[in-house]
Amino acid sequence: MTSEPNFTNGLLEPVRAGLKRVFPGYQAPVVPVVRLSGTIGRVSRFQSGLTLAGVAPLLKKAFAMKAAPAIAISINSPGGSPVQSHLIYKRIRSLADEKEKRVLIFVEDVCASGGYMIACAGDEIIVDPASIVGSIGVVSAGFGFVDAMRKVGVERRLYTSGKAKVILDPFQPEKPEDVARLKAIQEEVHDHFIDIVRTRRGDVLARDRDEEIFSGQFWSGQTSVSLGLADRTGDLASVLREKFGDHVRTKLFSTERNFFGRKGIGSDIGAALMEKAIAEMDERALWERYRL
Numbered sequence: 001m002t003s004e005p006n007f008t009n010g011l012l013e014p015v016r017a018g019l020k021r022v023f024p025g026y027q028a029p030v031v032p033v034v035r036l037s038g039t040i041g042r043v044s045r046f047q048s049g050l051t052l053a054g055v056a057p058l059l060k061k062a063f064a065m066k067a068a069p070a071i072a073i074s075i076n077s078p079g080g081s082p083v084q085s086h087l088i089y090k091r092i093r094s095l096a097d098e099k100e101k102r103v104l105i106f107v108e109d110v111c112a113s114g115g116y117m118i119a120c121a122g123d124e125i126i127v128d129p130a131s132i133v134g135s136i137g138v139v140s141a142g143f144g145f146v147d148a149m150r151k152v153g154v155e156r157r158l159y160t161s162g163k164a165k166v167i168l169d170p171f172q173p174e175k176p177e178d179v180a181r182l183k184a185i186q187e188e189v190h191d192h193f194i195d196i197v198r199t200r201r202g203d204v205l206a207r208d209r210d211e212e213i214f215s216g217q218f219w220s221g222q223t224s225v226s227l228g229l230a231d232r233t234g235d236l237a238s239v240l241r242e243k244f245g246d247h248v249r250t251k252l253f254s255t256e257r258n259f260f261g262r263k264g265i266g267s268d269i270g271a272a273l274m275e276k277a278i279a280e281m282d283e284r285a286l287w288e289r290y291r292l
Contacts, residue, residue: 028247031240032062033072035254040088040114041081049080050255052087058253063095065251069244070102072236073122079113079135082189089196092121106236107131112218113139116229117193120200125230126239127221133229136193137216138186145170190214197229204228 039049048054062071073092079085096103105111105122112135119125127133149156149171156171167178194214198205205213205228213227224230240248 030249033250035074037076039080041084063099072104074106076108077115085114085117089121126234127230129222131221133224134218138190
């Protein structure tokens, strides 16, 4: 997002070529690439999406590469936990400031909601023209089973200490005051999200379209550039060659998940399979919002 000298490739590439001729052992620049893919937050007991705990070691290794001219982060996420999104965003910015590294964000299929919050940690956001970008908003969803329980003949018995302990219970009628409370919390989280976007992207955002940008809508990568949500279109390999020369190399850092999403699940295989199936349906629904 911030301006960058225009000579990175034009002047430095002949220098690199000369160094390789004079010093055969000269190594081309290596750019660490951290790939963040999936929903954000804990999915189930046996499966975790993108969390600070899982991502922090990758970021630490990537930013520890002192000779790297920049850090590339590839994002493909429909969002998820606002807390984990913010924690990952803050860790990226903290490391970038500490190590004095420029961060390049590359968007794959989707960079929406919490995924876009993380993208705001970048100094430059590069998208594919067909990427889905945006969805700057907050959503909560659930179901109500009051009528179903009445028809089946099931009686709900719930005992609490504290009258607000079970607000929005799906087995009880919805109360207007409970909904108002939830919406107030959502507004606070939404305002925080907006502050992050304005802080990081404020100098390039299309200010005359503020209401639309922060409405929760999402756009194609091409349109997101015109709105100032992204800086340009392109792909990781081409952009890195353009910035750091044809001989630039990459080193990939990516999370690894086994079938159950973590190592050592114990003997509760049946529960793991059931929870994994439910978690995958929830995750699928989140992706489906963007028709992917």
